[in-house]
Amino acid sequence: MTSESSPQPMIVTCDAGGTMTDILLVDAAGRFSVGKASTTPQDESAGFWESLEDAFSQWGVTLDGGANGALKPLKVSIYTGTTMLNTLLQRRGKKVGLIITKGFEDSFVVERGMQAVAGYSYADRLHTVTHAHNAPLVPRKLVKGATERIDLFGKAVIPLYEHEVRDATKELVEAGVEAIAILFLFSYINPAHEQAAARIARAAMKKMGREVPVFISSEVSPTIRELARLNSVVIQAYAAEPVREQLFRIEKRLHDAGVQYPLQTMLAYGGLASVRYPRLYESVVSGPVGGLLGARFLGESVGINNLITADMGGTSFDVGLVTEGKIPLVREPEFARLMFNLPMVTINSVGAGAGTYIRLDPMTKRIMLGPESAGADPGPVCYDRGNEIPTVVDCDLILGVVNPDYYLGGKVKLNKEKALARFREEIAQPLGLDVYEAAQGVLELINAVMRDQIRSLVLAKGYSTVDYTLMAFGGAGPMHMAGFTEGLTLKGLMTVPYAAAFSAFGCATVDYSHRYQRSTHMFVAPAAEAPAKLAVAKDLNRAWEDLETRALAEMMAEGFARDAVHLQQVAFIRYGGQLDDVEVFSPVRRIESSEQLDALIARFEDLYARIYVSGARFPEAGFQILEVAVVATVSKVKPLIERRPLSPPEPPxxxxxxxxxxxxxxxxxxxxxxxxxxxxxxxxxxxxxxxxxxxxxxxxxxxxxxxxxxxxxxxxx
Amino acid sequence: MDKYPPKEVLKDLIEGKLDWRRVKQIMSSPKDADRFEKYLALMQERVRWPEKILLPLGEHLYIVAKGKQRIVKCDCGCEFGDWRENWKLKALVYVRNTRQKLAEIYPGPRSPDPAWCEIREFYCPGCGTQLEVENVPPGYPVTFDFLPDIDGFYAQWLGKPLSEQVSAEDKSVKVTSQWARELSRQPTPKVARNARTSSAARAKRAG
Incomplete structure (x- = not known):
């Protein structure tokens, strides 16, 4: 691997899914290599390494355990996995103790009605018998109340009863907790009580001679709504720390092989962070995020501003939008049936993938798709590994689209006869249809589901598909792209040769960045005079300054120079009394005059008019700023998208x-x-x-x- | 994955041994056409008496065919008579109608006002299992929870009509009017009421 012509790996990104671990290797000339291996949940570094070897072998390079220096040129290595998801889904995280404002000890039990149906299909939402509360992440006996109260203006109306925190800590540590989380009401306005409680808890543990980490909600996620904040702070202790252990193991293997740079991971809002990042829970959803960011990057490189991304994998169909080069964020996503205070790029997901089960309702003979899917094990019927329920990819095989001898490059031989027989027996015969006609019908149905998903995402925003180029990717995206776009009027329709690993590609295109946000209470009255506006500006500046101090401290701790960090000030603005706000990037670092505040608001109104219509603007209601944020970014090497000379239309x-x-x-x-x-x-x-x-x-x-x-x-x- | 839950899984489902996720999965998937028969067969295996179960009526109660009759039976074997007569009338009952008794279930500020509601717990006279609980205003008639149209169900839903057709009409009043007749024969109604009442009142006093 020393010859001049050998590809020099520059970026490696890994997307470890529930079943497969995909690796994308990029070299300095922008050449890609895709590696695949089975995910190894016990020790993800094993699957990572195997997939990496596979990717290198495509370049004719043997990795040889990394001892030969093949990995030395790597500048960026990014890993996204599913450990956190699985830890949450299977509820097998760390034993966490919780100290919470007295009277709120049952927050996990009461939770929110929405969490009882979170992640459910429409049919299940309708059938209340399926509704169920989540088992508490922290059992009730490990939840301790502490008397204190801070009101919504941030004033301490009841002082913190320190002895209660001390006693609670003692009881929790004696009960054997591995971490303590602390949440008090309104700590996002005034964190003093939480900070004091953390100090007391640490001191008490020191005295006991047994210390466990302490997490406070105002540090993890200082935002309004206590259940989502509670989930966030507990998840950091419960699931994010085990993930860090996995990541360290992978990083160690890379470092042992001569890689000099720290391993990075993807955050839900599309930033990268080192594996030492304190709020690692923000990486809870990261796989599907990559595709959307990759599409934006490609769009920027080739001059496409408006994109619809359609990611069709084995289990789900994820649709996202890039409008004017921007990706909208949701700020209270649900995940593993829990709600989080976490900005996340907007992705609409529906259970329609290549592995989605096809069944007939035995009573009505109606075709039912999913919602579950066969995954990689046992896989579709044609894998011949024990699954008897036909899936979408079995239909593709029956119709001749999928080549039974070239699936995953021939690694998996598909049993077409079995797929045909099972599909005939289960679906075609009961419907009285020809087997091909029935398979075609099923594909039309699933395509319609996906098309509706695209349409509703675009139309619900008031946009038109005419202005958008649709990009299809994911393992099954290119196969179905003609089908699920049939009847949609699009500006263009495209995919890429590396569609199967596009999410991993997307991770490689992102800058190193963190977001810091907190809730605020600011209001600009419709006819506010300059002094009132300046008062708001002062609050806004102070909030930004606080966030920036944290941002810079963290970025510098991660080894970046102060000058390399770019800070973007953000305000979430809404019209008074409305429920949805808009993320507005401030044109200036600090608001020094009422005119500058007007400029910020004008930017909001402009965005609002573009998202909705200009007639919907409502400045008479005044403007609320309920959340502010700072985005700290350091740019990094990215894959090169190069224009290549055109050959004649006739393929070789x-x-x-x-x-x-x-x-x-x-x-x-x-x-x-x-x-x-x-x-x-x-x-x-x-x-x-x-x-x-x-x-x-x-x-x-x-x-x-x-x-x-x-x-x-x-x-x- | 199996297309439909196999017998062992259904058995675990009945016995409450499945984890919630599996239960939810079964609930959200279509049923196999003969699920009812499978279910019934499993129930039949679980009881120690020979009568054929026609329909489960609750966690421990079944409507069974006994000779030409259709009666309600507990899984311990205790019989409650014709299915059209409210089985609760033959059960033991414990009524919580004082603050103290209600507070055993709903302590402190959660305790309801006994002037407005009482809790009636129905127990099997054979095995003492709690079969049902109702929460009603004092004086409210014993509720008849479920009077299924067995023939309609077998004929129109399962498509397998039973040999004999019986109309599903509430006959509970037969039992209560019998009680009324017995009571009216007593010389001093008030004393008699205490001496010869339904098991409901007996348990109420005892409790």
């Missing part, structure tokens, strides 16, 4: 692998089969055609064609 003859019969739209077609890796920029292929790659299949229906452009994008026209 070696790319054509043969012909295969494909059933589509009610009839059989002779489809040309191409190898994705052999196609060149400029090539055009008319449907009906199937383009095969080891980890994905692109289907081109009749009257459609695909074109490889100079940026490496594949357009369907």
């Amino acid at each position: 003859s070696r790319a054509l692998k043969g012909m295969r019969q494909v059933y589509h739209h009610g009839r059989r077609h002779q489809a040309s089969i191409f190898e994705m890796g052999e196609l060149e920029p400029g090539n055009v292929i008319e449907g009906v055609a199937v383009i095969e790659a080891p980890n994905t299949t692109l289907f081109v229906p009749e009257r459609k064609r695909i074109r490889f452009d100079e940026w490496g994008l594949i357009w369907m026209e």
